[in-house]
Amino acid sequence: MTTAPLPDLSGNTVLALHAHPDDESIFTGITLRRLADAGARVVLVLATGGEAGGSRLPLAGDTVALRRRRELERSAELLGVSRLVLLGHRDSGLPGGPDLGHGRALAAADPLALGRRVAELADAEGAATLVFDDDAGIYGHPDHRAVHAIGATAAALSGAGAYRTTVDREHLHVTARGRHLVHGAAAAAAVAFGRATAEITTAVGGSPADLDVKRAAMAAHASQIDPDALSGEDFAAAYGYEWFRRDGAPGVLDALGNVHLLAGAR
Ligand SMILES: [Zn+2]
Numbered sequence: 182m183t184t185a186p187l188p189d190l191s192g193n194t195v196l197a198l199h200a201h202p203d204d205e206s207i208f209t210g211i212t213l214r215r216l217a218d219a220g221a222r223v224v225l226v227l228a229t230g231g232e233a234g235g236s237r238l239p240l241a242g243d244t245v246a247l248r249r250r251r252e253l254e255r256s257a258e259l260l261g262v263s264r265l266v267l268l269g270h271r272d273s274g275l276p277g278g279p280d281l282g283h284g285r286a287l288a289a290a291d292p293l294a295l296g297r298r299v300a301e302l303a304d305a306e307g308a309a310t311l312v313f314d315d316d317a318g319i320y321g322h323p324d325h326r327a328v329h330a331i332g333a334t335a336a337a338l339s340g341a342g343a344y345r346t347t348v349d350r351e352h353l354h355v356t357a358r359g360r361h362l363v364h365g366a367a368a369a370a371a372v373a374f375g376r377a378t379a380e381i382t383t384a385v386g387g388s389p390a391d392l393d394v395k396r397a398a399m400a401a402h403a404s405q406i407d408p409d410a411l412s413g414e415d416f417a418a419a420y421g422y423e424w425f426r427r428d429g430a431p432g433v434l435d436a437l438g439n440v441h442l443l444a445g446a447r
Pocket residue numbers: 200201204322325
């Protein structure tokens with residue numbers, strides 16, 4: 182795998198907005214780690230506590246939210262996050278499920294009010310770049326769609342550049358053969374996922390060291406992710422790249438290594 186050398190991004194602040202604890206590691210783990218290693222300040226904003234995710238492990242008296250918060254804090258530390266901000270909404274669960282009707286469900290919250298809050302945070306942090314889910318919500322989950330609406334509002338209000346997180350569906354069909362967690366998530370939501378390669382502007386590739394960090398950050402979410410999903414040599418095939426759609430001129434994420442521009446990288 183060809184990996185671009187890291188640029189000097191000191192003085193830059195990037196605000197990454199995600200729906201649930203573990204999304205930051207699955208969809209942007211390499212990107213956040215490379216930003217931090219390049220000297221950028223990374224602010225991670227989580228919209229919900231992931232309450233609808235349940236737990237694959239005994240909780241020993243913890244609530245799902247408390248366990249997932251601890252896992253998130255560990256993941257954020259591994260990924261070099263400078264500041265973690267929780268918006269305090271509740272996981273909306275899958276379409277048709279009981280969690281959508283909860284009073285604090287993110288999908289029922291006002292995206293304009295939350296977008297203003299995130300824009301104020303971006304302004305206070307001097308963040309010129311926002312990262313948030315694309316308009317399809319990566320795979321259509323209501324909370325991921327909500328994160329898109331919040332992020333797009335915040336970008337418009339703050340004037341920050343926007344990278345919209347997705348996955349390259351064609352790459353994953355060819356290389357991962359159903360291995361990426363988004364395959365199962367999309368099947369559960371009964372929707373298509375990701376984008377065609379031609380719709381993606383920016384792909385960030387990880388070095389072997391970046392991949393080790395991403396694997397560890399995903400493993401920190403032990404209540405959600407089966408360790409079997411993280412083992413084996415094909416981890417890199419499923420998780421070695423992260424994909425974004427950007428409007429306008431290339432920005433800091435492109436400087437991390439756009440593999441489409443690196444001959445022989447794909
Ligand atoms: Zn999620």
